[in-house]
Amino acid sequence: MLFYLLRRIGQAVLVLWAAFTIAFLLLQALPGDAILIKFQNPDMGLSPAQIAEIRASYGVDSPLPIQYLHTIGNFLTGDFGYSIEAGVPVRDQIAQSLPTTLRLAVLGFLAATFIAFGIGIAAHLTQFRWLRNLLHALPPLFISVPTFWLGIILIQVVSFRLRLIPVINPGEWRGLILPILTVAIPISAPLAQILLRAMDEIETQPFVAVVRAKGATRARVLFRHVIRNAMIPTLTIAGILLGELLAGAVITETVFGLSGIGELTQQAVNGEDTSVLEAVVVLSAVAFVLINLLVDLAYPLLDPRLKQRKGAVT
């Protein structure tokens, strides 16, 4: 187990380095740069000579390898540099935005899981065919709802018409209800879809018939055998959904005016704010690595067979 963890950490470091380097190269390859965008902007009214001076002071025209080593050196010491556009240390921006996004993503994901399992369990327990069909129709509906539209509709109805939850100064936790729903509904769809499918498939397997024949109750069959086995493919999808979760968070943050990583990224992309983007890329890579590690560690807990065949799992 220790060896396994060490190997995974080694892999993670490699992934982080690759993400950092690729992002660095791609950002360099883009036309223009943050300094040009900020200071060439006619609003600043600077002369060509003044812009040249500013470029020199930021060292943006020094050779690539030197800039690369400089940036990676700073990153290793925890110095993410400054946002050229916003004029604040990137570290402060991340410290401000990360908790918002984490809260939105984690709670959104939990809510999505809750919705998915709710649909799955209800569809299996119900006696009514129409209800079952209706529940089966929900995931395709949910996945086709654009996050942007959903957010606006929720605000229009809940906040502006019914006046239940304000969007402006709603309070820290109350303000999360609508954004979480906005993030959760589209994410819950693929989860529910996979879960429903896996449950249908497992129900028809011989071991389930055996369990039933032995006299297990409906609930025991469902929770102990069907759901447990259906969790494995669902978990895999859950790991992959992180990307979608982040994309949903970007849109949700814009609609609700939450200042999270998504908003930050959008502004940084607009201004080609390299330091901010590097930090965001590395942060996202860390999140991906962590989530996938957690997913891989969770497999053996669900399926003991995966525990014995060491090394063959990944």
Place this chain on the structure above:
Amino acid sequence: MSKPSFYLHLRRAGVLAAAISSVSLLAVAAAFADDGKPVTGGTLIYLEQQPHTNIYPPSAGFYPNGGIVNQITDKLTYQDPKTLKILPWLAESWTVNADDTQYTFKIRKGVTFSDGTPLDANVVAKNFDTYGLGNKALKLPVSEVINNYDHSEVIDSQTVKFYFKKPSPGFLQGTSVIGSGIVALSTLAHKYDDLGRAPNIIGSGPFVVSNEVLGKEVDLKVRPDYNWAPPSFTHQGRAYLDGINIIVTPEDSVRIGSLTSGQADFIRQIQAFDEKQVADQGFQIYAAPTRGVNDAVAFRPDNPLVADVKVRQALLHATNSQEIVDTLFSANYPKATAVIAAVAAGYKDLSSKLTFDPELSKKLLDEAGWTLGSDGIRHKDGKPLELAIHVSIPQPQNQAVLQLVAQQWAKIGVKLDVLSGSAGNVVTDNLDPEKTPLAVAEVGRADPDVIKSEFYPLNRDALLQKGGSSSKVESFTDPKLNGLLERVAAETDPAKRIAEAGTAQEYILDQAYEIPFFEEPQVFAGAPYTHGIKFEAVGRPSFYETWIAAH
């Protein structure tokens, strides 16, 4: 919790709810009792579209920045937005020498910054030394509005004198603009990269930054000891409001819905097509003019396609600004009648030069040797008359405007490609006349200097002249234009200066160097119970005299 007490709570809650609803009924009644007398107290909730960026005052031109800096800093002089006259503020009086190279200001006594330090001649001198010359060590850039600055001299604690290398008649107005907000020495000691934090900007204004959530919110609170508003104001002393809550709300429909559902009091940026629904619900639309160079497209004559004045004139007369205004905008966007707005300083009605006349356009293009091909596009020497322009995101509905222009030009056989790209793409392409023979132009500033700012090669260089901002320019330069612009910037007699501004504009339109479309406003909306919202000369709100009636 045991059951009985739970029920007790419920009953109490019911009583409370009844009490609350009767209180809100009273509040509604009070709203009708609004007698027009300013009320002190309350917090204004102001929704901004974008987070502020770096708010070092010379970088505060960006409207989200200006909305903050205008409340927390004062300026040496105050420009009356109606008359455009320069009136005393932090400077009680001033003298200027005959050739506008020396300005002496008497600074008002008793003014302090929010950190308690005094605002005296020394601080003012340090401010303009920084704004006029920049600070290389701290990476603080030079201000656009201060040209030819040489040095300052502190004569006594309340008197400061500024010296210029060349006549600089624009400087006096320059002391009144957003970029010349006076800040404390501690602010000037920060490096540029740290001035995106609102609490680092220490001013002497009626409000102080009390809290900032980066990218999301800036809270301002009143300075109870503020007592140095421009003497021309009827209101003196502290601001009426206790505070201002500036909240970033990027989504248009959310800003508008929050206002109309009573969650916010004042919002910035309402598109023309949304104005009606806001006004219909009894909310007030404020369209503040920006009093500068109109929303326009400028040519880059270095590109051979538009080097011929006849081609440029043809495109100018093929443009139907009236149609642009009628189809896309509202009455708050007046059709352009000159290079600068009708309410700008130095305006001269040149609408006779801006006629819509497609027949004339066709004739001019024929004369220039561009003949209509079978594809509906004009050609000359085998080359099509196909031009490209990048959409400018800050300008209202710019994509729709340019697409409409493209349709208008297609009727005379000219193809306009409307491009959109990443910011980096736009900046680099816009520096290359080969790629973009046209670019969107607009500047707000209520001084004739604005014309020089826009077109002079060492300023914004809208036409891209050789020796200006782009190294890609092969040969285009217009010494006659530059001479006219220099005269606008250097003429010391105000009346003559206005005349020079008129001459420069006439020349620009005769050469068809740019095609003005409309006068760009800054559009805001406010709840009916918010009163006393004022705007500086180019449309940034000032909340000093704002008050909220009971509602």
